[in-house]
Amino acid sequence: MSVYIAHRLFAAHDRALAADLADRLASKVGPDRVFLPFCDTDEEDLVAEVKGRRLFELDRERLSHLGTMIAILHGPSLDDGVCMEIGYAAASGVPVVVLTTDFQTYSMTEAGTHLEFPDPLLQAVATRIVRVDNLGTPPLPLAPGRSRFQDFQTRNVVQTNTALDAAVDALLTLPDHASLPACPPGIIGTPVYVEASPYTAWGQDQLVKACVDAGHTVVVPQRFTASDPVAGALADLTAVRSAARLLVDVSGPETPPGSALLIGAALASGVRIAAFQPRMTFTHAHGREPNWRNLMIQYAADAHLDNGESVLSWLAT
Known part of the structure; x- marks a missing residue:
């Protein structure tokens, strides 16, 4: 099993979250079987004639040979690079676990079916969705010398840890191949x-x-x-x-x-x-x-x- 972790990578907290997930997963399957973009493409120090294109080529090469994917998606504004990678994996028959801690659900109409994401394509292609949408249990009583902000932070950390562990567990029980409808014969190349x-x-x-x-x-x-x-x-x-x-x-x-x-x-x-x-x-x-x-x-x-x-x-x- 080779695992690709797709995540928003433009801010430190997103990279740190993905690194935490990668570390937990590596302890189960081995570090050589986990690929973490930015970290493993050495993006910060990479030198190339056209760096963006080279990064694309490296990621596409990895996407073409992976066994499974975990994708981290936050809230209603979903990272377009991650969504592109999910589509590539799904169309390649690669199982995808999608991890979210969003407490909102979405629908196409006011009374419509509730979905995990604002576009139903994400729900349709995910092999499994891990959604941990509640804060950790509040401590009772408030610890002496601790502010309510520290306790609120602790509740968020508990929620994050629960979500990351659940995503690792979900990935370890995935099928070997994703199930998507086959392209209908006879119409390829027409519309x-x-x-x-x-x-x-x-x-x-x-x-x-x-x-x-x-x-x-x-x-x-x-x-x-x-x-x-x-x-x-x-x-x-x-x-x-x-x-x-x-x-x-x-x-x-x-x-x-x-x-x-x-x-x-x-x-x-x-x-x-x-x-x-x-x-x-x-x-x-x-x-x-x-x-x-x-x-x-x-x-x-x-x-x-x-x-x-x-x-x-x-x-x-």
Whole structure:
């Protein structure tokens, strides 16, 4: 068993949490069988001509040979790089444990089915979800000399420790292979799957029209309107894996989580990917080239489109 730990890595507390998980897991399966991004790619000290692309290549190489994945997801704003990695793993038949301590649940409508994550694709592809959403038991009585803030911190540490141990236990009992619907025979390479972003005014209708005007068959998401969002999400995943192209609007503070997951699934399935982003923003990190999106999204895409003309040009190739 080789285990990949997918986690948000831009802040110290996220890296520390992932390292804690990796250490607990290593004590069970051995340190050589656990891969921790940033730590094991030596990101801080890595020198390369195009550092972001090299990091993408190293992670993709690892994703192509892993046995299982544990993904840490926090709250409603889910890391797009982690979601991309989940999609790649799931489409490759790799079992995925998703760990969350979020105390909220989500639904597509006010009275709809409650889901663990704001996009049902995460629920649909997870082999197992470990959700520890309650604080640890409060100490009684308040210890002398301790403030209420120290005790509150202790309750959060207890919750975190419980969650990490539960994730390790879940991983050790996973099946050898994830179970996803097979791509339907006979339609591979035909449609363009169009995924809009909720953050931009240039939405699904305009992208669909561009595809139809260019003579392409179009598939659009079902999961946000389906009576069963998880079944709709699995249908979306199957459609992307069997499409000729994925056209996805990656606009927003981060690539929307479901969109990022579909990009990972498309990459693993050999589907051509175009990222549409009419208003570009850049991230900067020491020694790395400016990135217009999370580097896992940026380098997974075959093309970066920023206006209607560029969409039509990509569709014509």
